[in-house]
Amino acid sequence: MGLLEEPVISISGLWMNYSDRMVLRGIDLEVHRGQIIGYIGPNGAGKSTTVKIMLGLVEGYNGTVKIFGRDIADGDTAYKRRIGYVPEVAELYDSLTAREYLTFIGELYGMKQKDADEKAERLMGLLNLERAYDMRIASYSKGMKQKVLLISSMLHDPDILFLDEPLSGLDANSVMIVKEIFASLAARGKTIFYSSHIMDVVEKISSRIILIDGGDIVADGSFSQLKEQNREGSLEEIFNQLTGFDQYRDIAGEFVAVIAEGAPHE
Numbered sequence: 001m002g003l004l005e006e007p008v009i010s011i012s013g014l015w016m017n018y019s020d021r022m023v024l025r026g027i028d029l030e031v032h033r034g035q036i037i038g039y040i041g042p043n044g045a046g047k048s049t050t051v052k053i054m055l056g057l058v059e060g061y062n063g064t065v066k067i068f069g070r071d072i073a074d075g076d077t078a079y080k081r082r083i084g085y086v087p088e089v090a091e092l093y094d095s096l097t098a099r100e101y102l103t104f105i106g107e108l109y110g111m112k113q114k115d116a117d118e119k120a121e122r123l124m125g126l127l128n129l130e131r132a133y134d135m136r137i138a139s140y141s142k143g144m145k146q147k148v149l150l151i152s153s154m155l156h157d158p159d160i161l162f163l164d165e166p167l168s169g170l171d172a173n174s175v176m177i178v179k180e181i182f183a184s185l186a187a188r189g190k191t192i193f194y195s196s197h198i199m200d201v202v203e204k205i206s207s208r209i210i211l212i213d214g215g216d217i218v219a220d221g222s223f224s225q226l227k228e229q230n231r232e233g234s235l236e237e238i239f240n241q242l243t244g245f246d247q248y249r250d251i252a253g254e255f256v257a258v259i260a261e262g263a264p265h266e
């Protein structure tokens with residue numbers, strides 16, 4: 001879909017280092033409307049760093065990042081109104097109720113208070129949280145908080161959604177709803193760019209999977225393309241193969257041996 005259109009995200013020659021540690025080594029990437037991108041890689045590979053650069057939260061990078069065709073370094077932050085973000089660890093304002101929090105977020109995105117409130121209440125109801133709307137977020141379970149975050153990222157109908165572990169803490173029913181929401185949003189031309197370590201989810205919901213390792217992209221394609229190229233069965237196996245990891249049994253064996261060493265009951 002829309003490959004002839006200008007990409008909504010265009011990254012070229014992106015390098016980033018923190019003091020002496022080089023995290024990204026020349027990432028080149030174009031993302032189009034309607035794509036659901038699973039951005040995966042080992043812990044510390046630089047996934048959050050890439051996303052935070054696109055959100056304008058991390059500076060000091062080399063290379064060019066364009067969102068909706070404009071270089072984000074040109075100082076115009078208007079693009080931020082057209083994106084939504086679910087961070088991995090969120091600063092939710094625990095002392096607020098969901099009504100107060102979501103209405104506040106809606107207003108930050110330029111919505112009228114009444115519109116944000118009505119929309120948020122309906123979305124909360126659809127995720128089975130109608131009775132929690134006026135409760136303090138501090139009393140919410142992990143999954144309930146995650147739903148509030150998801151709603152806060154979509155309330156203003158953004159064109160690009162960035163999410164870090166979007167299904168974290170959700171029960172199986174909610175996972176099915178959110179997967180379907182992503183598919184419907186993508187069908188409406190929205191772009192979803194998310195990171196996750198849950199490979200069977202990534203395998204199922206992404207139209208395109210991008211694997212980074214060692215600061216660079218080592219695989220990029222649909223799940224069936226990656227499977228063809230790597231002759232491996234599951235995305236988990238492809239991930240392990242492409243990141244050169246085959247020692248899980250040895251490591252687990254040693255780990256358990258260390259636990260058993262000098263245990264108090266021996």
Ligand SMILES: Nc1ncnc2c1ncn2[C@@H]1O[C@H](COP(=O)(O)OP(=O)(O)OP(=O)(O)O)[C@@H](O)[C@H]1O
Binds near residue numbers: 023042044045048
């Ligand atoms: N603010 C920072 N200052 C210094 N180093 C940082 C900072 N943020 C990230 N890093 C380092 O950059 C590297 C990439 O981190 P990043 O959070 O982007 O990885 P990730 O791929 O999102 O990892 P995970 O899968 O564990 O969430 C790590 O080595 C991390 O220690």
